Amino acid sequence: MHRTRIRIVEDALDANDTIARANRDDFDRAGVVVVNFMSAPGAGKTTLLERVVGELDGVRVGVLEGDVQGSLDAERLASFHVPVVQLNTGEGFGGECHLDANMVRTAIPALPLDDLDLLVVENVGNLVCPAEFRIGEDHRVMVSSVTEGEDKPLKYPLMFRACDLVLVNKIDLLPHLEFDLQKFLHNLDAVHPGVERRLVSARTGEGIGEWREWLLRAAAREPAIA
Amino acid sequence: MHRTRIRIVEDALDANDTIARANRDDFDRAGVVVVNFMSAPGAGKTTLLERVVGELDGVRVGVLEGDVQGSLDAERLASFHVPVVQLNTGEGFGGECHLDANMVRTAIPALPLDDLDLLVVENVGNLVCPAEFRIGEDHRVMVSSVTEGEDKPLKYPLMFRACDLVLVNKIDLLPHLEFDLQKFLHNLDAVHPGVERRLVSARTGEGIGEWREWLLRAAAREPAIA
Numbered sequence: 001m002h003r004t005r006i007r008i009v010e011d012a013l014d015a016n017d018t019i020a021r022a023n024r025d026d027f028d029r030a031g032v033v034v035v036n037f038m039s040a041p042g043a044g045k046t047t048l049l050e051r052v053v054g055e056l057d058g059v060r061v062g063v064l065e066g067d068v069q070g071s072l073d074a075e076r077l078a079s080f081h082v083p084v085v086q087l088n089t090g091e092g093f094g095g096e097c098h099l100d101a102n103m104v105r106t107a108i109p110a111l112p113l114d115d116l117d118l119l120v121v122e123n124v125g126n127l128v129c130p131a132e133f134r135i136g137e138d139h140r141v142m143v144s145s146v147t148e149g150e151d152k153p154l155k156y157p158l159m160f161r162a163c164d165l166v167l168v169n170k171i172d173l174l175p176h177l178e179f180d181l182q183k184f185l186h187n188l189d190a191v192h193p194g195v196e197r198r199l200v201s202a203r204t205g206e207g208i209g210e211w212r213e214w215l216l217r218a219a220a221r222e223p224a225i226a
Numbered sequence: 227m228h229r230t231r232i233r234i235v236e237d238a239l240d241a242n243d244t245i246a247r248a249n250r251d252d253f254d255r256a257g258v259v260v261v262n263f264m265s266a267p268g269a270g271k272t273t274l275l276e277r278v279v280g281e282l283d284g285v286r287v288g289v290l291e292g293d294v295q296g297s298l299d300a301e302r303l304a305s306f307h308v309p310v311v312q313l314n315t316g317e318g319f320g321g322e323c324h325l326d327a328n329m330v331r332t333a334i335p336a337l338p339l340d341d342l343d344l345l346v347v348e349n350v351g352n353l354v355c356p357a358e359f360r361i362g363e364d365h366r367v368m369v370s371s372v373t374e375g376e377d378k379p380l381k382y383p384l385m386f387r388a389c390d391l392v393l394v395n396k397i398d399l400l401p402h403l404e405f406d407l408q409k410f411l412h413n414l415d416a417v418h419p420g421v422e423r424r425l426v427s428a429r430t431g432e433g434i435g436e437w438r439e440w441l442l443r444a445a446a447r448e449p450a451i452a
């Protein structure tokens with residue numbers, strides 16, 4: 001008697017995870033550490049990169065710039081003479097509000113991977129979907145600016161949970177806001193206990209040295225200091 | 227001879243538009259004007275509603291509060307003794323980053339439509355996808371806060387184009403920012419020439435009278451003053 005045997009594949013990967021693993025393999029072969037850099041629109045991702053990309057001594061950095069359309073941020077970063085590739089979700093990807101592994105995969109041939117130690121992928125400004133799609137990264141870093149309010153970790157917990165590092169930006173504005181920093185940090189610890197965080201101001205330079213140090217350690221595959 | 231006749235349906239509606247029309251019919255039957263209220267996370271939607279919902283003389287207002295999860299904003303607004311219904315995209319809708327017509331349709335039975343003149347639907351904080359889904363609204367209003375930078379209309383043009391009114395919020399912070407208001411307004415006019423705009427500060431109350439006036443006129447179905 002024949003019996004049809006059905007093999008149950010446990011923990012099957014979805015298409016995105018499958019492609020993320022392929023990206024991961026390519027990055028590993030080239031020895032590139034990849035940071036998926038995320039935030040709400042206008043939180044300061046590009047400015048925080050401008051502050052450090054020219055000063056990562058000995059680390060060859062490249063940027064993959066994700067936007068729905070346009071290349072404003074890519075142009076800003078290219079002026080620092082680092083390789084920048086623009087990935088637009090509006091052309092060919094239906095105007096998606098996030099990057100996914102497949103979009104990043106289409107950009108890999110345009111990236112000089114063998115000449116890089118560190119690749120920062122600046123995701124589309126959005127606190128929801130970017131956290132749902134792995135792209136083959138080593139680290140996920142997010143920026144939360146103090147002008148956005150203390151409640152953001154509670155309203156977008158997946159994003160805050162998904163990260164290895166939270167940059168709390170625009171702290172130069174604290175004297176002019178009713179933002180309660182302790183309350184924000186309490187909310188952050190409620191959704192992601194003990195996650196690394198740095199208080200920074202892209203504008204005044206406060207905390208930028210620590211952000212640079214974090215990137216240097218990540219590029220060297222050294223454990224971060226909490 | 228038989229010929230198969232294929233009828234071409236021009237301008238076929240997608241499922242979202244079909245449901246948006248059904249919502250629209252329900253709102254019209256009840257005589258409710260609906261505002262779809264959108265912005266990036268932390269731009270100040272809820273605070274801008276808190277400033278006006280208690281002072282819309284003669285207009286019975288309700289709020290449909292959209293969030294991925296939680297009910298923080300709904301609780302804030304309920305304290306003004308207006309009907310508030312919470313719609314979470316995280317439960318049953320896969321954690322969507324926007325409201326669509328079907329989600330709003332599921333909330334309609336919970337809304338006291340016959341007792342309302344104006345319904346404000348506070349969308350999920352996101353500058354991309356909320357602009358792509360009509361929900362059966364009369365108006366689309368967005369908030370862009372000056373802390374987000376002058377480039378936002380160029381980076382998220384669909385959102386800025388989709389709106390009848392742009393509230394430029396947090397103008398009390400202008401003295402502390404390098405934000406160039408003229409440049410922002412130039413970018414806004416580049417993507418949506420002449421769109422109505424109001425400069426407001428939810429914190430100091432500046433411009434809030436005009437925002438209230440806009441809502442009163444919308445509720446009365448009077449044309450707006452540019």
